[in-house]
Amino acid sequence: MSTPLPPGNETAEVWLMPVFTAKAGHETELRNALRSLQTLSRQDCGCLEYTVYADVQRPGTFVMLEGWTCHEDLEAHNQQQHVKDFVEAVRPLLEKPFSVTTLAPLD
Template identity: 30%
Template sequence: MIIVNAKFYIKEDKKFQFLNEIQELISFSKKEAGCIEYSLYESINVQNEFVMIENWESMETIEKHNSNPLLVKFAQNIGDYSLKKPVLHIVEMKED
């Protein structure tokens, strides 16, 4: 399983726009082959800080997801609502 954590730092005046656009991406992504989990969480400690937690069956399913038109659009627009560049962490969990 591949675990992806993407942290977003959103401008206060762009929070609604960010949440509106990302909701469609989340809904669609959860239906993609190989998607185990795809959820967005907001920090209770830092205002307008979010983390997307994704679990995928394999790197191949992530590569296919990366061509999702909604993800491509989101990636192109993220600069419009971000205070700084998102931070991405990818970990592969090996099963014994």
């Protein structure tokens, strides 16, 4: 899973907002997988923030806020076995592929 960045931003902090939508009947499985990923990912080098939220207006939808000190740390995180295992494990639980939005603060 690679995250595109504007040229020249490789050393800037990286903030992402992935969104996951569970297939009906798989909400608890997805929640548990996300909770486990959250615990493991918070230990990865360069992690500034890694929190999963349940969308109270859309049951079965989970939004993650993750922040990394730089693009290199994010890429190293994405190569961790726990991330690869998570991506494979949740694929059959998802209504549609998860989306990832790259965020930037307003000036």
